[in-house]
Amino acid sequence: MSQIAGAFEDRRIRLVRAEAIVLRRRDLGEADRILTLFTRELGKVRVVAKGVRRPLSRLGGHLDLFARTQVLLARGRELDVVTQAQLLESFLGLRHEPWRAGWAGYLADLTDRATADADPQPALYDLLVESLRMLATGADSFVIVRRFEMRLLVLLGYQPELSNCPRCSKRLRPGSLAYAPEQGGILCAECVGSTANEIPVSVGAVKALRFLLADQWHEVASRPLSHSLRIQVEAVLRAALEALIGGPLPSATVATILQQPEENHEQPATPLPGTSS
Numbered sequence: 001m002s003q004i005a006g007a008f009e010d011r012r013i014r015l016v017r018a019e020a021i022v023l024r025r026r027d028l029g030e031a032d033r034i035l036t037l038f039t040r041e042l043g044k045v046r047v048v049a050k051g052v053r054r055p056l057s058r059l060g061g062h063l064d065l066f067a068r069t070q071v072l073l074a075r076g077r078e079l080d081v082v083t084q085a086q087l088l089e090s091f092l093g094l095r096h097e098p099w100r101a102g103w104a105g106y107l108a109d110l111t112d113r114a115t116a117d118a119d120p121q122p123a124l125y126d127l128l129v130e131s132l133r134m135l136a137t138g139a140d141s142f143v144i145v146r147r148f149e150m151r152l153l154v155l156l157g158y159q160p161e162l163s164n165c166p167r168c169s170k171r172l173r174p175g176s177l178a179y180a181p182e183q184g185g186i187l188c189a190e191c192v193g194s195t196a197n198e199i200p201v202s203v204g205a206v207k208a209l210r211f212l213l214a215d216q217w218h219e220v221a222s223r224p225l226s227h228s229l230r231i232q233v234e235a236v237l238r239a240a241l242e243a244l245i246g247g248p249l250p251s252a253t254v255a256t257i258l259q260q261p262e263e264n265h266e267q268p269a270t271p272l273p274g275t276s277s
Ligand SMILES: [Zn+2]
Pocket: 165, 166, 167, 168, 169, 170, 187, 188, 189, 190, 191
């Protein structure tokens, strides 16, 4: 009786098909891996890929880091198990230069930290795919990464206030402005200095942030951006992301050190204004 019931249960294992990006992976036992997948249909899930490290595994090569892959998952009580995987896109260019892989790792880490388990975010999934594709082939990681950061904030409901001062509600006008992490927006000249950890921003940086907010990233990509403007835009987005995540973004520093050669900043690891205590 119980044997029959057990067999019936086995046949009722729920299989789910999903498209996924491999955000993270770690070895388990002799031949398995635990993967963190960001799927379009199910959101973020942790799964086991059994035997994936064996040379002749059917899953091998389909579940590499950052790969876009179609998976068939057997839903488990704790972890799902990958029963089939079919590689859709490997973003091969990411493997050609360390800075590309470094930034891909940053986007994956950010996605992992900013999302909850089993909370589908199809628009964010599409953004991640598009951004990995751009990173694999594109020239300017700055615009690709900052655009991803801003879109992620918008999609998760944390978009910065860039039109009106969040403290006095007045429309922002050119002057000495600063981003206030506590208020989640740019303070007008009169309110600057009233909150902690403010990040001074130039009018040019506010413009670049507004273009990113409107997803007009081509406008940012088509202009020469000074080093100080880049630092300001990066610092504002980082502060907004840290408010969303509730902690620091360690891999951002690693990716910054892996800055692509043509940008060739003299001091890529310089601490950003307002981010240190
Ligand atoms: Zn104000």
